[in-house]
Amino acid sequence: MKKLCPFLIILSACLWGTIGISVKELNSFGLGSMQVVFLRALATVLLMAPILFFYNKTLFKIKLKDIWCFIGTGIISIVLFTFFNFYTISLTSLSFASIMMYTAPFIMVFLAALFFKEKITFKKIFACIIAFVGCCFVAGIFGQDNGITTLSIFTGIASGFFYALYTVFSRFALKKGYMALTITFYTFVFSLIGSFPFINAKETFGIIVSAPESLTFVLIIAVFSTIAPYILYTSGLKGLESGIALILATAEPVVATIVGLIFYKEKLTLLSVIGIILVILSVIVLNLNKNGAETYKQ
Numbered sequence: 001m002k003k004l005c006p007f008l009i010i011l012s013a014c015l016w017g018t019i020g021i022s023v024k025e026l027n028s029f030g031l032g033s034m035q036v037v038f039l040r041a042l043a044t045v046l047l048m049a050p051i052l053f054f055y056n057k058t059l060f061k062i063k064l065k066d067i068w069c070f071i072g073t074g075i076i077s078i079v080l081f082t083f084f085n086f087y088t089i090s091l092t093s094l095s096f097a098s099i100m101m102y103t104a105p106f107i108m109v110f111l112a113a114l115f116f117k118e119k120i121t122f123k124k125i126f127a128c129i130i131a132f133v134g135c136c137f138v139a140g141i142f143g144q145d146n147g148i149t150t151l152s153i154f155t156g157i158a159s160g161f162f163y164a165l166y167t168v169f170s171r172f173a174l175k176k177g178y179m180a181l182t183i184t185f186y187t188f189v190f191s192l193i194g195s196f197p198f199i200n201a202k203e204t205f206g207i208i209v210s211a212p213e214s215l216t217f218v219l220i221i222a223v224f225s226t227i228a229p230y231i232l233y234t235s236g237l238k239g240l241e242s243g244i245a246l247i248l249a250t251a252e253p254v255v256a257t258i259v260g261l262i263f264y265k266e267k268l269t270l271l272s273v274i275g276i277i278l279v280i281l282s283v284i285v286l287n288l289n290k291n292g293a294e295t296y297k298q
Helices: 002-016 019-028 033-055 064-091 094-101 104-116 122-139 150-175 180-198 201-210 214-236 242-248 251-264 270-286
Strands: none
Touching: 002 214, 002 242, 002 251, 019 033, 019 064, 019 214, 019 251, 033 064, 033 180, 033 201, 033 214, 064 094, 064 150, 064 180, 094 122, 094 150, 094 251, 094 270, 104 122, 104 150, 122 270, 150 180, 180 214, 201 214, 214 242, 251 270
């Protein structure tokens, strides 16, 4: 199973890379970022509940003392991460939103030092500098890329911060013995609870009723951009350390960039290509050991 973990992470990243299509389409129906977060969580819970019920009812069981793990993955991470990510997509391009989300590996350097007492080394700082320069290239700060604003940069970095927290909280849940299906289900139960107060339910369902074709994209985002990739990613974490998982997950911005090029005719400049390469290179540098080999954790 451990040998499959890297492929599970890469496949999850590829599926996440297509999420922008559904987000853009749902935005076109008049649904805002938080409404999409809510509908995504609702559809995910409604689809997963019967799966857990018929597959293994014990997967519904969680201990009250462990509920903080799922509040962390569902509310603190997913609600805020997806809101900022979807909002960034609505402000700018798919590739920019995806690259900015992948400030997460570098944010993990400081989170790991804070929560797990891991050292902040020169190599880590160097990797962060490379990442920052790469993000600047992708953002068009050194070029002529239009549509990038201070707000979109802020929301992009915020999405990276809360994305990093999912890995932190989900690893705590895994250590407590919970299965990927259980973690994914309760993540979106709490995501549903956390997003509901911030939406107008009447308006949200009114849009769905007036444009029933929007349900297609709600289902697509729930199945192919939520249930499948989150189960794959959480399963992959069992055999990989968090940093390695985030390296492999950098396949997502590449897929998102390709999606943007094919479906939305987004520009791919030389500076954007250099930026993408620098971002991926910085994560690789960050997680190489002294012998140049990637360090896997049991």
